[in-house]
Amino acid sequence: MLEVPPVLVDVLATRLREAGCVYAEEEVEVLRQSARTRYQLRQMAEARAEGVPLEHVVGWAEFAGLRIPVGPGVFVPRPRTEHLVAVAAGLARPRDVVVDLCCGSGALARALHERVPGLVLHASDVLPAAVHSARTTLAGIGEVHLGDLYDALPGDLRGRVDVLVANVPYVPTAAIALMPREAREHVPPVTLDGGTDGLDVLRRVAADAPSWLGPGGHLLSEVAEDQVQPALEVLRRAGLDPRSSSDEELDASVVLARRPADDVHGPP
Template sequence: MTPTPAELVAVAARLRAAGCVWAEDEAALLAGEAPDQATLDVLVGRRVAGEPLEQVVGWAAFAGLRVAVAPGVFVPRARTQALVRRAVRLAAGVPHPTVVDLCCGTGAVGLAVARAHPGTRLWATDIDPAAVACARANLDGLGTALQGDLDAPLPAGLRGRVDVLAANAPYVPTTEIAHMPPEARDHEPLVALDGGADGVDLHRRVAAAAPGWLAPGGHLLIETSTAQADATAAACEAHGLRTRVEHDDDVDGTVVVARRSGGSRS
């Protein structure tokens, strides 16, 4: 619909009163997604109630793509573009790379890599059935999304053949979840947020599993925080992977890059 300036001002005022920092921008976006006033009222009501904007409109802008986001599914973060950028660079060195996206959520990471490199053989997994359904819609024709715990659902034929294994596993310490913004803690699944006592529980499990899946010279990439990067890196090194920490100032994203020995890739 095309609201009048006065109607947009009224919507923005409701959003600002609810704590939305970018109220005017959100008002324009919600109005653009609504075919009529009744629908706009519903969308604004959902946003005012604290639902993430991306879940309300049904999509997120991520790495130059429009990624579908279903209600209750983890919303792709801008900082995760650091993980994508590194994965895209590494995949560029392999013809028709085999890529795995663990804890895929919407499938945004794998989708971005596959879009950058046509011919990518892509597998994505998540334990949350709602996320897997969302990822399947996003990856239609580009990859396979499977439901299960971390690497458990991956086909055995991928062992020793994965060129890039990217993981945006949860890394919020359990006691810190209560301090997260309400739109995250109340509207995203706990399983996508809770990283255990120190936030590195899932990273340790990923690091333990990764060497069995990686091809010689293949890379494991784990998104983490600056505070947890050393612990995440140590988990990778404990399983024989050559490891370094990279930080992308542009999106404030931190990635642990771990390489299996063999091959010639860097």
């Protein structure tokens, strides 16, 4: 960590606190972990004070005990999403085919790899910046594809996916304006906007999931607490067997659904 005089730490923490950073001292410590010089530290602190997300300033996010590369314009993985990882890890087995749709930085796929070694990992995102970050995150352990949802995936995965995680955008369009400034202004709207009720992207994922999942395969997605019941209905209408899981400490809700093992229809 960069050595700096205590007086400079105090000056930077004061600057961040005045800019509205609640955990100013802790953020200065994170900046010190990434800065190489005092001049760079000052520049990074000023960027943070101007509203750039801390993770974009330092180039990484802490997620599930890992440092995940996060470049500008890439959605920052949230602590609550660690519940999605925990539920998915409980379903996955070594050598399973696991797909991370809307992968962003690739944090979910990387965290699953750490918990369940030997997975066959694929990830996709529609944003080139996200794919760039995810390819760094998953270098040597998984393939990352650029494109819209399933369109990005290799065709030979159809009907073979054991675990499909899709941390899709689920913020209702009208609620985006109410989000904190740094959440709204530093990632493309496509990473947040889930349509009128927040479930539009989940509907698209669920509609095609039965043709990509293998028999007995699972689809998992994070939703807001008040979206759980309508999200379960979305999954049910897609022909899947749905249920939900929650973690009060993380304020996290996950819906998951299984393609019936006796489903003889399979992929078209």
